[in-house]
Amino acid sequence: MNIGKRSLANQREFSIFDLMIILRIILLPFSLIYGLVMMIRNGLFDKNIKKVTKVNSTVISVGNLSVGGTGKTPHVEFLLSALAKKYNTAVLSRGYGRKTKGFVKVNANADVTNVGDEALNYAQKFEGEIEVAVCEKRVEGARKLLENYPETEVIVLDDAYQHRYLHRDCNILLTEFNKPYFKDFVLPAGRLREFKCGRHRADMVIVTKSPSLLKDIEKQRFKEKLKLKPKVPVFFSSIQYGDLISLATNEICTAPDEILLVTGIGNPQPLISHLEQHSKVSHLKFGDHHDYTIKDIEKIHKLFGNFVSAENIIVTTEKDAVRLKSSAMKTKIESFPWYYQAMTVKIDNENKLLNKIDSYVKSN
Template identity: 75%
Template sequence: MILLRILLLPFSIIYGLVMAFRNMLFNRNIKPVTKVNSTVISVGNLSVGGTGKTPHVEYLLNVLSEKYKTAALSRGYGRQSKGFVKVDAGADVTNVGDEALNYAQKFEGKIEVAVCEKRVEGAEQILKDNPDIEVIVLDDAYQHRYLYRDCNILLTEFDKPFFKDYVLPAGRLREFRSGKHRADIVIVTKSPDALKEGQKNKFISKLNMNSRVPIFFSSIDYGKLINLQTKQEIQVPAAILLITGIGNPKPLIAHLEQHSKVTHLKFGDHHDYTIKDIEKIHKLFGNFASTEKIIVTTEKDAVRLLNSEVRNELQSFPWYYQAMTVKIENETKLIKKIYSYVKPNK
């Protein structure tokens, strides 16, 4: 692995330099940046996937929608459509993507949700359709700089922080670590629950952020196992077949293994499940010796499964998803900071 990384480093340097040159063009106003008539808050990361972005966007949408007319704008990763698409709870997942559909279903009637690969066009269309929108949350847009944002929230995972990583393809970073300096807020995700003050201070020191940038630590709060069909909740059984199509399933595996024997079948991030996939899963599940057994997936995967051709294939098997939210240390301080970006733009 180390040898492969060394071999790939020259390509990483080239890629990083291209991204640095691009950022310089934005910094010097050579590339255009468009400001819209609404507060824009971006949630993103320096790395590719796995930082727990989706639950943090949900958290932010929940906080903001309590006080402001809020919209979520995503590129709609993995969708088959192009251009601007307004997302409602009944949308086709192949046209809007799993994350946007998840937001629309969770916040139905409470926020506006849209997808558009061009963020400027998307934000302008949102405001054209609803001029009363006060804040737009950009999902995974840290490197998408054509749209001006009032607040950049940078996520980095506790066990895989950007300061230990390298630019693609040698590592998982989308740009050099210096990109951190565009952040207005940093959230360290998937932090251990019993993190001591000394550990936090050491981690903060390694982040080496400007002193004006507040740093928060968040952890995963796992909820109940919820049936995909009936929405009934159950206790964790003896045996679980875990199905994931997310960036980093390790924290979920560790959580479930506290109570169950877990067999994990991993698919790629944002995987589009086929009937053959489901047949493979059900065959594997049928070989389990335990009678106290279920199939568990993530909430994001559940959105895809329930809004695709495989939905009917699930009905005769015990499919559940793991509910989860995030806990933010110093939550009141974070919320106050977030609100401070919105108020001047009301």
């Protein structure tokens, strides 16, 4: 009986895998068309047919070839934290998911629907240390930042690898260790925003979500697969998880026996794996940058009501917490034990990376 069940499960897995391959083959022509359009666009920039604007500040871009899930936000935070100690620093984001248009200066008390969750997170985390703004047109955004804050020495562009109208002095490309660009396809068959040759615009590459104990020989093999230009430095980063922090009181909690995890991010699997080391995890997944509604919160609380122990908690990400603590949602979650998982990144050869960034700033 058990053998029959196992055989049926294997057949189902094989069928799903088969279906994914067939779907990718069907979508491949559309990927080629999309990739060619992007290649032509990039060629126009390379030949200076499309205008690139340089502003009176060092511009550092952090982005990726794929759509979401590379852990971009904590890496931007890492850079902002380091740069703000030495330079007048600003961060410019598109403000993904916001309901406003144009240039908006972001402060810690801004409405998340007007500025987006990532920009608001930066403003709250670095309040008084850096300037934060959103603008879908990066040239306009950079110019207005410098008009309002002419002392700005460094502008960090959040998720701008494909936004080429604004000149950048340093292009940082992120790729995930378990889902690297060299194993992926262009949209819609895969997750890449352009052909893999776009990697050649990178001044440095950070391999994110790497195992914390990665041998030098494994790093070298991975670097070879990236097929970068000579002398482009490659760094490996890993996630460092911190405390579980209350959304209502900022109190710290130790992991209980059971957790209801609520996420609206690109790739929640590393967080799930981390939490499962200490707790049984039930996961409710929403799309990346999900705009939570009252109905969503009621659904989450109803699901949590089925948990037996009063010591169990609801856990979410720091980015989701920014949205959940806004306006009408805040009063709904205060009576439930909501916590967010704090996290940072650890980068191998961190000093070498920071010295490299410092050299770009000083040369400008």
